[in-house]
Amino acid sequence: MPTAIATRWVEACAADEIDEEDVIRFDEGGRTFAIYRSPDDVYFATDGLCTHEKVHLADGLVMDSIIECPKHNGRFDYKTGKAKGAPVCVDLKTYPVRVEDGKVLIGLD
Amino acid sequence: MTERMVVIGAGEAGARAAVALRENGFAGTITVVGDEHHLPYERPPLSKAVLTGPDEPAPPHILDEARLAAHSVDLLHSTAATAIDRDAHRVALEGRDPLPYDRLLIATGARARRLAVPGASPETVHYLRSFTEALALRRRLAPGHRLIVIGGGFIGLELAAAARARGATATVIEMAPRLLGRAVPAALAALIAARHEAEGVRLVLGATIARIESAAEGRRVVLGNGDTITGDTIIAGVGALPEIALAEAAGLAIDNGIAVDAHLATDDPDIFAAGDCCSFPHALYDGRRIRLEAWRNAQDQGNAVAKAMLGANERYEAVPWFWSDQYDLTLQIAGLSDLATRTVTRDLGDGARIDFHLAADGRLVSASGLGPNGRIARDVRLAEMLIARRARPSASDLADPQIKLKSLMV
Numbered sequence: 398m399p400t401a402i403a404t405r406w407v408e409a410c411a412a413d414e415i416d417e418e419d420v421i422r423f424d425e426g427g428r429t430f431a432i433y434r435s436p437d438d439v440y441f442a443t444d445g446l447c448t449h450e451k452v453h454l455a456d457g458l459v460m461d462s463i464i465e466c467p468k469h470n471g472r473f474d475y476k477t478g479k480a481k482g483a484p485v486c487v488d489l490k491t492y493p494v495r496v497e498d499g500k501v502l503i504g505l506d
Numbered sequence: 507m508t509e510r511m512v513v514i515g516a517g518e519a520g521a522r523a524a525v526a527l528r529e530n531g532f533a534g535t536i537t538v539v540g541d542e543h544h545l546p547y548e549r550p551p552l553s554k555a556v557l558t559g560p561d562e563p564a565p566p567h568i569l570d571e572a573r574l575a576a577h578s579v580d581l582l583h584s585t586a587a588t589a590i591d592r593d594a595h596r597v598a599l600e601g602r603d604p605l606p607y608d609r610l611l612i613a614t615g616a617r618a619r620r621l622a623v624p625g626a627s628p629e630t631v632h633y634l635r636s637f638t639e640a641l642a643l644r645r646r647l648a649p650g651h652r653l654i655v656i657g658g659g660f661i662g663l664e665l666a667a668a669a670r671a672r673g674a675t676a677t678v679i680e681m682a683p684r685l686l687g688r689a690v691p692a693a694l695a696a697l698i699a700a701r702h703e704a705e706g707v708r709l710v711l712g713a714t715i716a717r718i719e720s721a722a723e724g725r726r727v728v729l730g731n732g733d734t735i736t737g738d739t740i741i742a743g744v745g746a747l748p749e750i751a752l753a754e755a756a757g758l759a760i761d762n763g764i765a766v767d768a769h770l771a772t773d774d775p776d777i778f779a780a781g782d783c784c785s786f787p788h789a790l791y792d793g794r795r796i797r798l799e800a801w802r803n804a805q806d807q808g809n810a811v812a813k814a815m816l817g818a819n820e821r822y823e824a825v826p827w828f829w830s831d832q833y834d835l836t837l838q839i840a841g842l843s844d845l846a847t848r849t850v851t852r853d854l855g856d857g858a859r860i861d862f863h864l865a866a867d868g869r870l871v872s873a874s875g876l877g878p879n880g881r882i883a884r885d886v887r888l889a890e891m892l893i894a895r896r897a898r899p900s901a902s903d904l905a906d907p908q909i910k911l912k913s914l915m916v
Contacts, residue, residue: 452879452880456880456881456883457884457887458887458888465887467880467883467884467887468879468883470802470827482529483522483809484568484805486573
């Protein structure tokens with residue numbers, strides 16, 4: 398799954414709204430996203446629903462660079478969107494992120 | 507030289523193992539033998555989304571044609587394995603030539619236990635194990651249809667919830683005085699019972715069944731106390747039995763399932779077993795031999811047994827994990843509570859809670875969460891990791907929802 402080519406930047410949240418090694422949900426225009434802050438304090442964004450049974454990944458657990466789905470423990474590398482084995486086999490779409498003035502912006506296509 | 511891997515059973519464990527063999531670098535042939543005509547599919551949705559989804563369902567495939575081809579896995583579907591010749595290293599197949607193997611995986615799963623009462627027959631009592639059976643049940647569950655469920659376990663309660671979702675009525679008959687047996691703590695089972703009653707499900711507990719009758723107005727269940735319950739469809743979810751016939755006939759050790767060691771090998775070093783059909787010793791629970799009927803276990807053992815078949819020496823000791831979805835409630839259970847002497851509850855608000863079960867020595871052995879999936883899943887997952895680490899968290903920390911379980915992972 399490719400990274401989106403940003404055609405517009407949308408403010409998702411304040412940078413301090415997400416703990417390190419954690420995730421929150423962000424909804425915009427009928428779509429849902431997951432915004433991550435890695436243990437080394439870098440921000441990432443992916444589609445918000447697991448590719449297995451369409452559950453919100455933001456309810457899942459972040460461990461290092463992995464997000465684990467809360468439903469059936471499907472795992473993805475949230476930095477690349479790569480599916481990391483059963484039961485998920487379809488990658489997550491990822492989005493570019495930048496932090497400006499304490500705000501997390503994601504680039505949407 | 508190991509060149510030919512054969513897997514009997516195209517369910518969760520067998521299909522995962524086939525893929526995992528390839529992912530772990532195996533370059534020889536992989537043949538999966540399955541007696542259904544579908545491609546390998548996930549069974550958990552059969553009692554949930556397949557029944558309640560708005561559209562005519564398709565089997566939720568684990569492996570479609572593209573993935574089978576990508577991993578060079580040969581699937582012999584609609585094919586029954588009839589015998590294992592251990593001396594010749596061959597599997598006899600119905601209507602085909604025998605299949606030679608170097609290493610064999612038996613992943614035959616379990617079958618629904620049949621209700622043994624007078625009047626119970628394939629015409630009067632239905633079961634749910636296959637996609638075909640789920641599709642047949644889905645077609646019956648129309649508004650006004652009267653479903654009688656025999657058995658108040660996971661499957662039975664999911665069926666009752668599915669019936670209500672489709673506008674059918676549901677009556678659940680359970681022999682025990684409460685729902686969900688030993689697998690679920692009584693306090694959580696009581697909350698689940700209350701939710702079913704609030705949804706209009708009639709629960710008949712502590713009831714034995716004398717016989718099944720057919721009458722002009724439908725099917726009738728006659729209880730031991732003489733009461734009768736009349737409906738249109740009777741379905742039984744009264745447990746499952748491991749499919750051991752092939753293994754038993756081949757002389758492999760059987761002990762509540764095909765007996766395997768901690769590496770999932772049978773007493774024949776070239777034959778392995780995984781999933782619902784096998785029993786294995788679990789290091790987290792005093793090395794006691796257990797057999798699990800669970801999707802996650804089938805998946806994890808499928809992955810683990812592939813490595814073992816390729817010669818790895820890892821012990822299988824994943825924490826047992828179960829879940830059920832009923833209405834908007836999710837029940838998730840990590841670990842086994844048999845060794846527990848103390849329960850601590852963490853109240854997450856809005857009716858969501860986690861019960862932690864501690865052994866006499868303070869070790870966390872199990873955690874059960876009930877509530878909307880998004881409220882409980884993270885804590886149950888962290889509890890699972892604490893259980894795997896044999897952690898002894900303090901009861902007061904576990905009970906306090908302000909204390910993040912992640913902070914207890916030292």
